[in-house]
Amino acid sequence: MSTKAVKRALVIGDGGWGTTLAMLLARRGVSTVLWCHSMEQCEELRSRGENKRFLPGVHLPESLEISADPHSAASGVDLVVSAVPTQFLRSVAGHFEDALPGDAAVVSASKGLEIESLNRPSQILREILGEREVCILTGPSHAEEVARGLPATVVAAANDKALALRVQAAFNGEMFRVYTHTDPVGAELAGALKNVIAIAAGISDGLGLGDNAKSALLTRGMLEMARYGVGLGGKLETFFGLAGIGDLVTTCCSPHSRNRSLGEAIGKGETLQQVLARMNMVAEGVWTTKALFGPEAETEGVSMPIAEQVHAVLFENKSPREAVLDLMRREPSEEMKGLA
Numbered sequence: 001m002s003t004k005a006v007k008r009a010l011v012i013g014d015g016g017w018g019t020t021l022a023m024l025l026a027r028r029g030v031s032t033v034l035w036c037h038s039m040e041q042c043e044e045l046r047s048r049g050e051n052k053r054f055l056p057g058v059h060l061p062e063s064l065e066i067s068a069d070p071h072s073a074a075s076g077v078d079l080v081v082s083a084v085p086t087q088f089l090r091s092v093a094g095h096f097e098d099a100l101p102g103d104a105a106v107v108s109a110s111k112g113l114e115i116e117s118l119n120r121p122s123q124i125l126r127e128i129l130g131e132r133e134v135c136i137l138t139g140p141s142h143a144e145e146v147a148r149g150l151p152a153t154v155v156a157a158a159n160d161k162a163l164a165l166r167v168q169a170a171f172n173g174e175m176f177r178v179y180t181h182t183d184p185v186g187a188e189l190a191g192a193l194k195n196v197i198a199i200a201a202g203i204s205d206g207l208g209l210g211d212n213a214k215s216a217l218l219t220r221g222m223l224e225m226a227r228y229g230v231g232l233g234g235k236l237e238t239f240f241g242l243a244g245i246g247d248l249v250t251t252c253c254s255p256h257s258r259n260r261s262l263g264e265a266i267g268k269g270e271t272l273q274q275v276l277a278r279m280n281m282v283a284e285g286v287w288t289t290k291a292l293f294g295p296e297a298e299t300e301g302v303s304m305p306i307a308e309q310v311h312a313v314l315f316e317n318k319s320p321r322e323a324v325l326d327l328m329r330r331e332p333s334e335e336m337k338g339l340a
Contacts, residue, residue: 014045096129
């Protein structure tokens with residue numbers, strides 16, 4: 001993979017994060033097109049000059065192109081960024097199966113696990129778009145802050161170091177710092193799993209359990225993420241960097257976090273169905289939790305008690321307070337058990 005500068009980029013996904021990434025590239029002088037899921041959304045973004053639904057008040061760069069046609073949007077691009085919610089990624093990527101140039105590099109900015117297959121977003125993209133090297137762009141980076149120019153730091157993780165360097169060069173700027181990384185599996189799993197722990201942290205907030213409990217949830221949750229991720233080929237150190245602990249802290253503590261907010265509402269007594277019915281955006285942690293304990297689950301033999309209780313609360317009608325009590329009543333053990 002050449003490290004030559006990106007000249008034209010396509011961002012697939014007109015949600016908050018996709019729009020933000022398209023804005024970052026356009027602001028850095030890259031010819032960029034943002035693909036919308038419908039012509040109506042496309043026309044609305046063009047006429048308003050903003051993504052009112054996901055990023056109200058943020059002006060889109062005049063140079064940013066907006067298109068609802070996969071073939072015209074993909075014409076001549078040398079970088080493709082996918083920012084589609086994981087559960088919709090397979091169907092959306094299918095629109096681009098025959099549209100993308102064969103040598104276009106691919107960046108995955110989605111976080112989650114597909115329920116039916118337990119596949120990571122990069123695996124879905126390879127299935128649909130062909131065997132391409134995929135760079136994972138992940139880390140603590142809420143779109144609401146990045147789009148407004150607040151500082152954020154992420155990682156570009158790929159097996160191909162040249163691809164990671166190319167993605168770094170395309171996105172890195174004064175207020176958006178990008179580090180390269182060589183563990184895409186670990187980085188991608190960390191980005192998915194932290195959303196499950198964020199729901200637990202939100203439940204803790206909703207129950208009013210205090211700072212001690214939330215700190216313990218983050219710390220113990222981090223160990224669950226690492227156990228699972230290392231078991232699937234990720235590197236332990238990845239989970240204690242930006243892709244892991246960095247993203248976990250932001251997602252568990254920020255008012256922008258959809259997963260934390262969902263958990264908080266459930267902790268205060270709402271049902272999952274009630275919360276989802278009024279949410280404007282996708283809370284990936286719900287579906288990642290379902291995938292972790294579904295028919296394709298790979299959690300057998302991996303100690304994940306917090307994730308198990310989140311699943312019980314979300315999908316088995318378990319009382320949040322009873323779930324907390326069950327966690328506290330567990331048999332005492334060594335702190336770092338299962339990581340050696």
